[in-house]
Amino acid sequence: MKIYKANRKGFINYLLIGSLILPIAIFFMDKSTFSEKPFILLPLLSPLILIFWIYFDTSYKIENNELIYRSGFLRGKIGIPNIKEILKGKTMWSGIKPALARNGMIIKFNKYDEIYIAPENNDELISDLVKLNSEIKITEYKPK
Template structure:
């Protein structure tokens, strides 16, 4: 079993911190500590969820959060910057096309190693990176 973590864009962290910093500071300045505590709790929850985004290759199965993909059903892997919601914390993404019309966008930190590992299991994958 091999685990690959998601690449994280620094600007994404700044945007999230920027969004949550105003209500946190506002809550402290107006002595509405409940607001600050709530926002800090939500911020910790978001970063906890970020830490759980990973891609696991277990035998011939690729696990992306709750999605299990048979690696032999993967047809194509290509580079994309699609901002569509997905289990990826960076816009430096790859799309994995599997089955007939299914696709998932991910952003493994070690992209080349990840793709090479998939190719060891299924050498017929078309790679366009």
């Protein structure tokens, strides 16, 4: 079993910083509200907890001939023999995305299914997948 960390670059970092600053800024703008009603802080901290969960929980691993992904509440398994093609360096803007960064890879499996993941090192994960299924077609995406 090998675990691949998620690439944590880009927009997720700005979202995390922004969600940290918002409750602090509101607290300093009106301290009396928080001293009178401390429970009002809970709605401000809920998104922060969700973002932290996704940020620290996102990872991928290969185990028992399956690619296992997890990112917060998104969890699943892909049978490596079912993988048909990997588009390396491309970002998918809709669909299932257990990823935190751009320029990851789109994995096409079964007949019409695809998922976007973004490990720290695309090449390492691709080489390990190809060792287990040599029929995977690798396509390098080059922007125009």
